[in-house]
Amino acid sequence: CARQPLQPVEDWERHQAAAQRLNSWQLSGKLGARLPDNSGSARLRWHQDQSNYRIDLSGPFGQGRVIIETTDSGVRLRQGGEPPLEAASAEALMWQTTGWRVPVAELTYWVRGIPAPDSRHRILERTPQGLLKTLRQSGWTLHYSDYEAVGLLPLPGRIVAERKDTRLTLIVYDWSLPES
Amino acid sequence: DSTAELRSRLDAMTSLQGEFTQVLIDMDGEVLEESSGDFAMARPGKFDWHTREPFEQRLVSDHESIWLYDPDLMQVTVREFDEELQDTPALILSDELTALNEQFEITDTVTDEGWDAFRLEPKDDDSLFAALVLTFDGNLLREIRMDDNLDQITRFTLSDLKRNESIDDGRFTFEVPDGVDVLVD
Numbered sequence: 278c279a280r281q282p283l284q285p286v287e288d289w290e291r292h293q294a295a296a297q298r299l300n301s302w303q304l305s306g307k308l309g310a311r312l313p314d315n316s317g318s319a320r321l322r323w324h325q326d327q328s329n330y331r332i333d334l335s336g337p338f339g340q341g342r343v344i345i346e347t348t349d350s351g352v353r354l355r356q357g358g359e360p361p362l363e364a365a366s367a368e369a370l371m372w373q374t375t376g377w378r379v380p381v382a383e384l385t386y387w388v389r390g391i392p393a394p395d396s397r398h399r400i401l402e403r404t405p406q407g408l409l410k411t412l413r414q415s416g417w418t419l420h421y422s423d424y425e426a427v428g429l430l431p432l433p434g435r436i437v438a439e440r441k442d443t444r445l446t447l448i449v450y451d452w453s454l455p456e457s
Numbered sequence: 458d459s460t461a462e463l464r465s466r467l468d469a470m471t472s473l474q475g476e477f478t479q480v481l482i483d484m485d486g487e488v489l490e491e492s493s494g495d496f497a498m499a500r501p502g503k504f505d506w507h508t509r510e511p512f513e514q515r516l517v518s519d520h521e522s523i524w525l526y527d528p529d530l531m532q533v534t535v536r537e538f539d540e541e542l543q544d545t546p547a548l549i550l551s552d553e554l555t556a557l558n559e560q561f562e563i564t565d566t567v568t569d570e571g572w573d574a575f576r577l578e579p580k581d582d583d584s585l586f587a588a589l590v591l592t593f594d595g596n597l598l599r600e601i602r603m604d605d606n607l608d609q610i611t612r613f614t615l616s617d618l619k620r621n622e623s624i625d626d627g628r629f630t631f632e633v634p635d636g637v638d639v640l641v642d
Contacts, residue, residue: 309530316640339611357606
């Protein structure tokens, strides 16, 4: 599908509020991770519904699949052939099983091209349309590119998140929104 | 028995190349994702599995190392070829057969089309998938299906197949394009 041209963001606060209101969506893409002793890539499907999410990671053939999902008591990780693991945070579960440091809570906002609401952030650079290009928050530096208009909202297609010796790259091939 | 029958089919297939479409299906049969590309395999242990749509990814083995190349991530992960047969289905098709029945329970059934479907279930339970099904139309491999242990199925339908034709070894080595980071896993 041809990419609609991105409209410039007139009012950043209004854009940010619109992106925050977008709390039900689904994306499919790829997550690359580069850490000193553990690198790789996984196919990624992320389903977000209000504050609940289900993140599905698997290898090129669908093998080695890991699912992280919210439950009423916290977060659960399911992995083929292993008993489910429960924890208070997805970050702890991800680190425990894949050795990847992934700030899942913040990513639910970062992936929409906006800072996470409840902690300080600095916008270092913007795109010509006024969208986030470089953001610093919670010790991470985020680099945004490949924005695409999805419904009325411009959403990023590529996000690189760096912190100390960890580098995550999230590529979004397809956004799907409930009403679109 | 099934193992011997599968072994003879795989033995008779010194190489295979063609196109594939890959679908990811959930428990209710709904297609979650589709991708396609082309592949080549040669015994022992060599394969080139090249996904082209909707994104590019390439898995190459020269029977010594395995490269996973992600152009959009500008990275290639290299690791040693190991006998962990369950790592990827491509390994099973291209590798020696001795380990086959040590690692899998093998049974076979006949499909409606009259094809032979061999089902391989890993013997140890912390494997990367619950079952692998290789479906042959005579000596021609038509379908590879992988049931992961979380109720999802990945199915490869193979087409435009050339069997037992010689394949230049260059296809099974990976030249790292410049600007791409090499990560040794």
